[in-house]
Each structure stands twice: as C-alpha cells, then as structure tokens.
Amino acid sequence: VGWLGYERPVTPKLDGLVRSGVVFERAISASGWTKPSVATQLTGLLPSVHGAVSQPVGGVAVNGTMLPPPITTWVETLRAHGWETGMFSNNPNILPSQGFDQGAAHFVDYVNHPETTADFDRGRAEHMLPDVRAWIDAQATNGRKFAAYVHLMDPHYPYVAPEPFRGTFDKTGLDFQLDGIVCGKWMNGELSAEDIGEAELERIKAIYDEEILYTDYYLAPFLEEIRRDYPDTVIVLISDHGEEFLEHGQLGHGQSVYAELVNVPLVLWAPQLEPARIPWQVRSMDVLPTVLELVGTQRSPEDMRMLGKSLVGIEDGHRLALMESGGDERPPWHWRAVSDGEFKMIERLENRPDQTETQETIPRLHPREAEEGSYMLLYELGADRAELNDLFEDDKARARRLRSLAEQEIESVYMQELDWFSTQHIFEFGTKSGGL
Numbered sequence: 001v002g003w004l005g006y007e008r009p010v011t012p013k014l015d016g017l018v019r020s021g022v023v024f025e026r027a028i029s030a031s032g033w034t035k036p037s038v039a040t041q042l043t044g045l046l047p048s049v050h051g052a053v054s055q056p057v058g059g060v061a062v063n064g065t066m067l068p069p070p071i072t073t074w075v076e077t078l079r080a081h082g083w084e085t086g087m088f089s090n091n092p093n094i095l096p097s098q099g100f101d102q103g104a105a106h107f108v109d110y111v112n113h114p115e116t117t118a119d120f121d122r123g124r125a126e127h128m129l130p131d132v133r134a135w136i137d138a139q140a141t142n143g144r145k146f147a148a149y150v151h152l153m154d155p156h157y158p159y160v161a162p163e164p165f166r167g168t169f170d171k172t173g174l175d176f177q178l179d180g181i182v183c184g185k186w187m188n189g190e191l192s193a194e195d196i197g198e199a200e201l202e203r204i205k206a207i208y209d210e211e212i213l214y215t216d217y218y219l220a221p222f223l224e225e226i227r228r229d230y231p232d233t234v235i236v237l238i239s240d241h242g243e244e245f246l247e248h249g250q251l252g253h254g255q256s257v258y259a260e261l262v263n264v265p266l267v268l269w270a271p272q273l274e275p276a277r278i279p280w281q282v283r284s285m286d287v288l289p290t291v292l293e294l295v296g297t298q299r300s301p302e303d304m305r306m307l308g309k310s311l312v313g314i315e316d317g318h319r320l321a322l323m324e325s326g327g328d329e330r331p332p333w334h335w336r337a338v339s340d341g342e343f344k345m346i347e348r349l350e351n352r353p354d355q356t357e358t359q360e361t362i363p364r365l366h367p368r369e370a371e372e373g374s375y376m377l378l379y380e381l382g383a384d385r386a387e388l389n390d391l392f393e394d395d396k397a398r399a400r401r402l403r404s405l406a407e408q409e410i411e412s413v414y415m416q417e418l419d420w421f422s423t424q425h426i427f428e429f430g431t432k433s434g435g436l
Contacts (some may be wrong), residue, residue: 090123
C-alpha cells in the first residue's frame with residue numbers, strides 16, 4: 001500500500017483517506033494465512049489457543065479446521081450487548097461451515113452465493129460493498145447499533161482484475177497466473193526457477209497490484225461514505241496476510257511467517273481518536289480489545305485471558321509479537337516466530353511423527369532443512385526489514401532470549417509454564433458460558 005511506502009500507485013484513494021485515521025506502520029499478523037489470522041483478529045488469541053489452524057484434508061481426520069464454538073469473538077460480545085451484527089465474506093475459510101458465523105445475526109456467504117458463477121463473482125468489492133451499505137442503513141433506520149465484519153477477497157490469487165483495471169501495470173504480454181495449483185506444483189518440485197523467471201514474477205506482481213488498485217477504487221469511497229453518514233462509527237482496516245513472490249523461495253501464502261506474509265496494513269478511525277502515525281510494532285491480536293474499548297463494551301472477566309491489548313492511548317515502544325503457522329495436518333509445516341521490534345527469531349519445527357503418512361511435500365525454504373530436527377533463524381529488523389540475512393550463527397544467545405520472552409509472555413497470561421514452540425493447542429475448550 002502507498003501509505004506504507006510501496007512505490008507503485010496501487011492505493012491512490014486510500015492513501016488520502018488514511019491521513020484522517022491512525023496508521024500503524026508496523027502491524028504484525030499472527031499467521032501467514034487466512035483462517036488462523038482472522039480468528040486471532042476476532043478473538044485476541046493466538047492461533048494455538050483459539051484452535052482454528054488447519055485446512056480440511058480429504059479422507060483424513062484433521063483437528064483445528066473450525067473456530068471452536070466455546071471461543072468468543074468480538075461479534076458475539078457485541079451481539080450479547082444488544083448490537084445488530086452482520087458478517088459478509090467471500091473467503092472459503094471464513095464461512096459458517098468453518099465456525100466463523102458465531103455471533104452473526106446476519107451472514108452473507110458470497111463463496112456459495114446463488115448469483116456467483118464461473119463468469120460472475122457476486123463477492124467482488126463493487127457488488128459486495130453496496131450490500132453491506134444497505135444492511136447498515138437498515139439497522140440505522142430502525143435505531144439499532146450495528147457491527148459488521150467485511151472480508152474482501154479481491155487482492156488474492158488468482159489475480160484477475162476486471163476492466164478497466166486489467167492491464168494497468170502488466171505490460172509483459174504473458175498469461176502466467178498464480179493460483180493454488182501453481183503453488184502446489186512449485187512446492188512439489190513440478191515447477192522450478194526455469195519455469196518462473198523474472199518476467200513471470202513481474203507478471204504476477206503486476207496483476208496482483210491491479211487487484212489492489214481495483215479494491216482501492218471501491219473501498220475508499222465506501223469508507224468515506226460511512227464516516228460521513230455515520231460519524232460515530234469505529235472502522236478498522238486490516239489485512240490477514242500478504243503474498244510471497246519467491247523472496248524466501250515460495251509462492252502464495254501459508255508456508256511461513258516471514259515479513260512478506262505477516263507484515264500487514266492496519267488503520268483505525270474512531271470519533272475519539274486524532275489522526276496519527278504509530279511507528280511502534282503492534283499485533284493483529286490487539287484489534288479485539290481496541291474495538292471493545294472504543295465502543296465502551298467489556299468481555300466477562302473469565303473470558304479475558306488474551307495476549308492482545310487495546311491500542312487506545314498506546315505507549316511508546318514495540319509490543320512483543322508472536323506468530324504461528326502449521327496445523328494438525330494441513331499446512332503440515334510448522335513455524336513459530338517472535339519479534340521484539342528490533343530482532344525477529346523464527347523457529348522451523350519438526351513435523352509430528354503421526355503426520356508422515358498424510359503430509360504434503362514440505363517446502364525447502366532454507367539450506368539447513370537438510371539437517372535433522374528443527375532450526376532457528378534470526379534477523380535484525382532495523383537493517384534487514386526483508387529478513388534476508390540470517391544472523392543466528394553469530395548471535396545464538398539473542399535468538400534464545402527471544403524464545404524465552406515468548407514463553408514468559410504466554411505464561412504471564414495463562415499462569416503456567418508452557419513450551420509454546422512445541423504446543424499445538426494450549427488448552428482444552430470449555431463451555432461457552434465458562435469462556436476459554
């Protein structure tokens with residue numbers, strides 16, 4: 001996005017609008033793909049705590065494919081306090097079938113929408129946002145407080161921006177496209193660097209940017225209208241993850257927790273907040289407590305055990321950010337990472353022994369993967385924001401201190417000693433009435 005320094009003009013409308021909001025320049029997502037990332041935004045919990053960490057695998061019993069009913073989202077909390085709640089999603093991970101309709105009085109599934117066909121996507125921003133606006137207007141007309149979660153899917157592979165945005169940046173003349181099949185072939189070794197050269201990379205980056213430009217064209221006016229017509233509204237604009245274009249040897253997303261996947265835009269508008277740019281590192285898990293503070297609502301004391309903290313009146317200094325990827329079976333690669341804002345330690349974990357029969361091919365993201373067991377990486381973020389220069393061999397003690405900080409952070413909330421780096425699910429889930 002332009003407001004965070006991207007050189008291509010992909011967000012010209014939002015670049016102007018964010019000047020009236022609070023821009024967080026260093027926001028970190030809890031994971032590198034949708035399901036665990038969004039669940040963290042909705043709950044303020046780490047993926048290994050909320051448990052929505054896996055994709056279904058045909059014919060295999062997989063844990064963690066749903067957001068468990070006992071977990072409480074901000075949508076549920078606001079509905080319990082008398083708000084009308086709506087959710088609008090064009091992402092196959094964020095659907096009722098995945099447990100993400102908790103608390104939603106109104107849920108629109110654009111993935112399976114009857115008007116969505118091979119040639120027409122009802123979930124495009126240009127169609128979806130007017131639906132959201134109509135729902136908001138209906139609640140306001142009846143004097144109801146409203147809360148909406150809106151998940152736009154346009155800046156996501158495959159990248160096919162509609163006219164007139166198509167062709168704005170892509171001048172390669174190629175027809176190479178990025179999708180799940182291409183990413184799978186790359187991970188399985190069916191595609192190589194000979195198949196995806198500089199021209200192909202330029203092509204997919206350009207058509208990705210055209211999707212962002214398209215989204216900007218419709219999203220910015222929508223947000224401006226909401227701010228104008230409903231000035232008491234709190235608005236949070238955030239991404240769940242980024243995309244990889246071979247920066248660390250992979251395509252798409254979900255394979256790691258490197259910067260290109262977990263560094264995301266975050267902007268906040270609220271009537272009680274003055275425009276600002278915040279240079280400190282914050283986390284996507286901070287969204288829930290921020291929203292609840294701004295609307296004057298609290299969760300019950302037994303349901304407050306979350307690592308996220310409100311961003312209202314944020315103090316100077318980086319917040320410790322914890323990141324995870326890896327589910328029960330899919331994705332089968334397991335990562336944990338911790339950043340104190342100055343340095344970032346990433347640990348690549350071993351697969352569980354019982355996954356050997358069903359796991360997908362493990363992507364080889366680092367030369368040390370030929371070694372047995374897990375390994376650590378260390379990056380100095382001030383000098384190496386792209387996380388390309390591994391310093392682990394030169395500063396093993398710092399990497400281990402970061403690992404210890406992560407354990408202490410979790411222990412401070414859950415009041416027990418845990419090995420977070422080998423934990424898939426920290427707690428059993430209780431009843432909804434008892435909270436987490």
